[in-house]
Amino acid sequence: MSKIKPEDLGRIREKMARTMNLREGAARARITVHMGTCGIAAGARQIMSTVLNLVEQNGGEDIIVTTSGCAGLCSREPMMTVELKGQAPVKYVDLDEGKTGRIFSEHVLSGAIVKEYALAVGSERIG
Amino acid sequence: MKPYRTHVMLCAGTGCVSNGAFKIKESLEREIERHNLQDEVAVVMTGCNGFCAQGPVAVVKPDEVFYQLLSEDDIAHLVEEHFLKGRPVRKLMYTPPAEKAPVPKMSDIGFFSKQRLIALRNRGMIDPEQIDEYIARGGYTALVKALAEMTPTQIVGEIKRSGLRGRGGAGFPTGRKWELVANAKRIPKYLVCNADEGDPGAFMDRSIIESDPHSVLEGMIIGAKATGATHGYVYIRNEYPLARERLAKAIAQAREYGLLGENILGKDLSFDISIQQGAGAFVCGEETSLIASLEGRAPEPRVRPPFPAESGVWQAPTNINNVETWATVPEIINKGAKWFSSIGTETSKGTKVFSVVGKVKNTGLVEVPMGITLREIVFDIGGGITDDKKFKAVQTGGPSGGCIPESLLDLPIDYEKLAEVGSIMGSGGLIVMDEDTCMVDVARYFLEFLRDESCGKCTACREGIDVMYNILVRICEGNGVEGDIEQLEDLAGAVKDASLCALGGTAPNPVLSTIRYFRDEYQSHIQDKRCPAGVCKALITFSIDPDKCKGCRLCAKNCPQEAVSGQAKEPHTIDQDKCIKCGVCADVCKFDAVLIV
Numbered sequence: 124m125s126k127i128k129p130e131d132l133g134r135i136r137e138k139m140a141r142t143m144n145l146r147e148g149a150a151r152a153r154i155t156v157h158m159g160t161c162g163i164a165a166g167a168r169q170i171m172s173t174v175l176n177l178v179e180q181n182g183g184e185d186i187i188v189t190t191s192g193c194a195g196l197c198s199r200e201p202m203m204t205v206e207l208k209g210q211a212p213v214k215y216v217d218l219d220e221g222k223t224g225r226i227f228s229e230h231v232l233s234g235a236i237v238k239e240y241a242l243a244v245g246s247e248r249i250g
Numbered sequence: 251m252k253p254y255r256t257h258v259m260l261c262a263g264t265g266c267v268s269n270g271a272f273k274i275k276e277s278l279e280r281e282i283e284r285h286n287l288q289d290e291v292a293v294v295m296t297g298c299n300g301f302c303a304q305g306p307v308a309v310v311k312p313d314e315v316f317y318q319l320l321s322e323d324d325i326a327h328l329v330e331e332h333f334l335k336g337r338p339v340r341k342l343m344y345t346p347p348a349e350k351a352p353v354p355k356m357s358d359i360g361f362f363s364k365q366r367l368i369a370l371r372n373r374g375m376i377d378p379e380q381i382d383e384y385i386a387r388g389g390y391t392a393l394v395k396a397l398a399e400m401t402p403t404q405i406v407g408e409i410k411r412s413g414l415r416g417r418g419g420a421g422f423p424t425g426r427k428w429e430l431v432a433n434a435k436r437i438p439k440y441l442v443c444n445a446d447e448g449d450p451g452a453f454m455d456r457s458i459i460e461s462d463p464h465s466v467l468e469g470m471i472i473g474a475k476a477t478g479a480t481h482g483y484v485y486i487r488n489e490y491p492l493a494r495e496r497l498a499k500a501i502a503q504a505r506e507y508g509l510l511g512e513n514i515l516g517k518d519l520s521f522d523i524s525i526q527q528g529a530g531a532f533v534c535g536e537e538t539s540l541i542a543s544l545e546g547r548a549p550e551p552r553v554r555p556p557f558p559a560e561s562g563v564w565q566a567p568t569n570i571n572n573v574e575t576w577a578t579v580p581e582i583i584n585k586g587a588k589w590f591s592s593i594g595t596e597t598s599k600g601t602k603v604f605s606v607v608g609k610v611k612n613t614g615l616v617e618v619p620m621g622i623t624l625r626e627i628v629f630d631i632g633g634g635i636t637d638d639k640k641f642k643a644v645q646t647g648g649p650s651g652g653c654i655p656e657s658l659l660d661l662p663i664d665y666e667k668l669a670e671v672g673s674i675m676g677s678g679g680l681i682v683m684d685e686d687t688c689m690v691d692v693a694r695y696f697l698e699f700l701r702d703e704s705c706g707k708c709t710a711c712r713e714g715i716d717v718m719y720n721i722l723v724r725i726c727e728g729n730g731v732e733g734d735i736e737q738l739e740d741l742a743g744a745v746k747d748a749s750l751c752a753l754g755g756t757a758p759n760p761v762l763s764t765i766r767y768f769r770d771e772y773q774s775h776i777q778d779k780r781c782p783a784g785v786c787k788a789l790i791t792f793s794i795d796p797d798k799c800k801g802c803r804l805c806a807k808n809c810p811q812e813a814v815s816g817q818a819k820e821p822h823t824i825d826q827d828k829c830i831k832c833g834v835c836a837d838v839c840k841f842d843a844v845l846i847v
Contacts, residue, residue: 126508129394129515132385139386141253146311146375158336171255175290178253187312188255190336 140184150187152231155204155212159193165200166219173220174203177227186231199242205230214242254292256333257311259374263298263460264453264492266305270322271295274306277322281329291333297461297496298453299374300615301361304344309356309374316356317342347611347633361612364631366593368601369417369454369577370617372462378496381503384464390509392580396472397517400583405476406432409579411587413599418444418572419535419647419676420752421598421665424579427569430559431477434567439479441470442563442570444540445486445493448532449648450699452679454603455573457615459486459493462577463500467523469576471514472583474521477569482523485544487530497525532649532703535677536751537562537570539705550707551751572677574603594620598664602675608644608682609636625659628682640685643767647676649696649703650756652763653689672763674756688785689768690775694722696760704753711754714745718761728788730776735765784846787831791847794835796821798843805835805844 127135136143144150156162156171171190178186194202199216205226206212213236215226222240229235258278262271278293299307304318315338317328324342331337343352344359353359367373376383384390396405410425431439443466447455459466470482486494501523504510512520526544534540536551537558543549544563562568578600582590591599598620604627607613611633618627624644628634635641643653646663652673654661661667665675683692697719706712718741721734742758749755765772774780781789794805794814799821806814806822813829816822824835836844 126506127515129398132390132394135382135385136388139382142257142383143386145254146257146259148312148314150312155336158334160335163335171290175253175255183253188253189312190255190334192335192337 137184144185145187148187149185151185151208152183153187153189153206154231155189155191155206157192157194157200157202157204158190159197159200161193161197162200162202167201169220170201170203170218170223173223174227177224181227181232183231196242202242207231207234215240216242254290256291256313258291258293258333259296259299259309259311260293261297261299261305261307261374262295262492263302263305263457264490265298265302266307267492269305271306273322274308274320274325277325278329281326282333285329285334287329287333291329294377295379296374296376297372297378298457298615300365300370300457300617301344301359301612302615303611303613310338313338314355314357316344316354316359318344361614361616361631361633364622364626365617366601366619367617368581368590368593369458369465369574369603370461370615371581372465373457374461376462378461378463379499381464381500381507384462388584389464389580390468392583393468393471393509394515396475396583397515397519400475402432402476402478405472405583408587409476409582412582412590413587413594414575414578414582414590415598415665416572417574417578417602417678419674421675424571424575427559427571428473428476430557431479431567431569434559436567437478438481439477439567440563440569441473441477441479441482442540442544442568443470443482443484443576444535444537444570444572445484445490445497446528446530446534446540447487447490447573447677448530448535448703449677449679451607451681452605452648452677454605454615454678456490456493458573458577458603459490459497463493463497464504465577465580466497466573467500467504467510469571469579470523471509471519471521472579473569473571473576475519477567479569480521482521483526483544483563484523485526485528485534485540487528489530494525494527501525531705532700533705533751533753536753539751540570541568548705550705551753553750574678595662595664595667597666598675602663602678604678604680606632606680606682608680609639609684609687610634610682611636620664621662623660623662624654627663627680628659632682635682635684637684641682642685642687643683643689643692645673645681645683645692645696645760646679647674647756647759648679649699650674650753650759651676651679652759653683653692653767654763655767657767672766673759676756686783686785688726688781688783689764689771690722690725690781691783691785693761693764694719694726697722697757700753700757704757708749708751708754710745710748711750711757714741714748715754715757717741718745718758722761725772725775726781726786726788728775728779728786730772732776734776735769735772739765790831791826792824792829792831792833792835793845793847794822794824795843795845798841800841800843802840804838804840808834808838810834 415421539549558568801819
């Protein structure tokens with residue numbers, strides 16, 4: 124790396140945006156892939172890999188990808204939850220690579236819920 | 251590069267490293283690879299997280315889950331459960347002393363939630379060895395602002411208006427110090443960062459350099475523009491190898507980026523920084539001693555004036571600030587004097603980092619707004635006293651600070667308030683003491699340290715502290731006489747008045763404050779030959795309460811002198827001729843049967 128100019132600071136910040144958004148928890152969208160034993164057996168790791176590839180290809184600096192345990196609906200795995208900032212989370216079921224790609228481009232990137240793959244909007248009540 | 255979905259921010263501060271952080275790192279990486287997660291989960295080594303008591307610690311991002319007391323055996327389970335299956339592991343989370351359920355999120359833990367980070371703003375958030383991560387968190391934007399938009403006078407004015415005062419202990423207004431050097435006509439001029447951290451109980455300077463070295467460099471480069479200095483020295487003690495290494499890396503990276511050297515950021519500013527290793531001496535907290543040591547001479551203070559701003563390193567105008575002060579500067583330039591001065595008290599603005607140690611549950615490093623009370627630090631952040639014993643005193647400001655009693659726990663902390671009660675801010679050491687602490691013994695202990703650390707130049711400090719120490723030893727040994735307290739007070743005045751530097755000027759604090767608040771303990775030692783806390787060996791005897799003793803033989807087995815005798819299941823006795831008062835019997839007894847009177 125050679126000497127930098129004041130405007131290069133912004134470029135470095137942009138390059139690091141994804142890393143820092145992840146650490147600061149600042150994100151426009153949060154994708155949770157359910158990774159219970161049932162999910163993994165049904166192919167959740169492949170779904171995770173697909174999601175991460177999509178994030179990489181689309182430069183999704185403001186998308187956080189995370190995992191959670193079994194969602195309690197083992198027969199409909201693999202599942203994932205998409206939550207856009209300020210909106211209710213949406214659970215998607217019976218996923219494969221193709222469905223994941225569509226959900227990513229239509230819901231995560233464009234904000235339109237893919238109703239035909241969605242199980243429900245919202246989460247269970249806790250407590 | 252494929253993006254990671256999880257960052258494991260593993261603390262690599264000195265505390266966690268000595269608790270095995272690098273072994274944890276190896277285990278994490280091995281297990282992550284075993285589950286083929288190496289492209290999804292990254293392990294990031296950060297600087298000190300601050301919660302040193304619970305180390306090794308790690309924070310998992312983006313979930314914010316805080317894991318503590320990690321051991322290698324936990325890692326396989328942790329990786330499989332949390333990183334593969336998305337189930338955070340409760341047994342590795344922190345449970346606050348008064349609660350039953352663990353608290354998963356770092357921001358919900360009391361130790362962290364009351365803190366406000368300015369000097370420590372990047373701790374645990376970045377890899378200190380990557381300059382890009384510092385920049386990503388807004389690093390070096392203050393420098394750009396100072397170079398492009400501000401004149402030296404404006405920078406000095408901003409620091410003055412912010413109310414920032416020296417964090418090394420004396421609390422001198424930083425802006426005024428800068429102004430003196432800026433106004434000096436002679437060149438060259440030098441900047442010094444005091445990273446000697448002479449207070450053995452404090453570790454914030456080490457921690458700042460370990461976790462965020464660029465914050466110090468950026469502060470110094472801004473200081474160079476403000477004062478016209480062309481070279482800076484970081485005077486760091488040899489006992490801080492990790493900090494030194496990270497600092498050296500940071501300097502190299504900054505040079506590579508053109509943030510140090512000729513024409514910084516393409517502008518009309520040239521400044522470089524070198525590291526100067528010190529041997530570590532308490533007296534180097536005194537500017538003129540530090541300068542002497544930096545130049546290769548014995549660290550003895552000299553008469554001021556001339557002040558370092560006039561004649562410092564190599565007789566050139568020099569500005570010396572402490573690590574924490576330098577690290578705070580970029581935030582003031584970024585956010586403005588008004589923002590900074592809105593935090594804190596009338597006379598003391600901003601935040602202060604404290605090293606909380608001693609008989610407190612959550613030991614560690616905390617940054618809090620000035621004006622917070624000692625009670626909040628000790629009980630809300632510190633979690634209260636170890637083993638739920640009774641609080642007795644807290645010593646602020648390091649070895650030459652005063653001991654503050656329970657009645658003053660609600661004192662809002664700032665430079666003036668601490669001075670009023672006979673103590674000092676110092677570098678921010680906070681030693682918490684419980685009911686089992688003898689205050690006469692505490693005074694003796696600190697005077698022993700100060701006696702050793704006195705450079706010997708001034709007679710009053712060299713001889714005076716020694717005489718005071720000997721009186722305290724005599725009192726602790728049961729040979730105190732009437733008039734000792736008064737003589738200690740007399741000597742304290744002489745040492746304070748007739749010493750050149752702050753070492754002698756503050757050395758009597760532990761004695762004077764303990765006399766002021768715990769005079770009855772001195773009197774018990776002198777008049778009744780009793781140590782109420784049961785600490786001074788010459789004044790106590792160990793015996794066994796026959797009603798409580800179950801005859802379990804535990805004390806007999808552990809006594810190194812074989813002074814305990816008795817049949818199993820029968821009350822035991824201690825042979826006073828053999829007993830060396832080591833206290834092992836009391837420590838091991840499960841029935842509270844050992845009496846110390």
